[in-house]
Amino acid sequence: MNCFVFLKGEDGVQELVTPPLDGTILPGVTRDSVLSLCRGWGEFKVSERAITMSEIEKAISNGQLIEMFGCGTACIVSPIKEIVYQGRSLAIPLDPKDPKSEAGPLTRRLFDTILAIQHGEIPSEWSVTID
Numbered sequence: 001m002n003c004f005v006f007l008k009g010e011d012g013v014q015e016l017v018t019p020p021l022d023g024t025i026l027p028g029v030t031r032d033s034v035l036s037l038c039r040g041w042g043e044f045k046v047s048e049r050a051i052t053m054s055e056i057e058k059a060i061s062n063g064q065l066i067e068m069f070g071c072g073t074a075c076i077v078s079p080i081k082e083i084v085y086q087g088r089s090l091a092i093p094l095d096p097k098d099p100k101s102e103a104g105p106l107t108r109r110l111f112d113t114i115l116a117i118q119h120g121e122i123p124s125e126w127s128v129t130i131d
Contacts (some may be wrong), residue, residue, distance in 0.1 A: 001072040002031040014044035067104030079103040
């Protein structure tokens with residue numbers, strides 16, 4: 001499973017970050033699909049770069065962390081709502097507009113889009129619909 005962090009930088013720019021393929025991260029079809037979709041939407045910056053727990057902690061404390069999710073073949077995308085780091089529990093926001101939500105808006109959108117592509121409901125260069 002690959003991890004994605006969606007945050008707002010100090011400059012106000014929204015950025016989706018996932019670690020680069022440097023030999024410690026597995027390249028995956030779902031990871032690549034998430035990156036391709038988000039880059040294609042062109043709504044926020046998409047980066048493959050190192051991200052540290054101190055950066056995540058700072059984003060949480062400053063209210064700049066929007067959401068986090070993991071992705072992989074079996075789950076497509078799965079929200080992350082809590083991280084335990086150095087014995088402390090860090091709450092990860094899901095959807096501030098819907099406190100009962102179990103996933104953030106980006107996580108839901110990616111899940112719905114990838115599933116719709118897989119089912120042939122959305123045309124995609126990634127698949128061929130068979131009648």
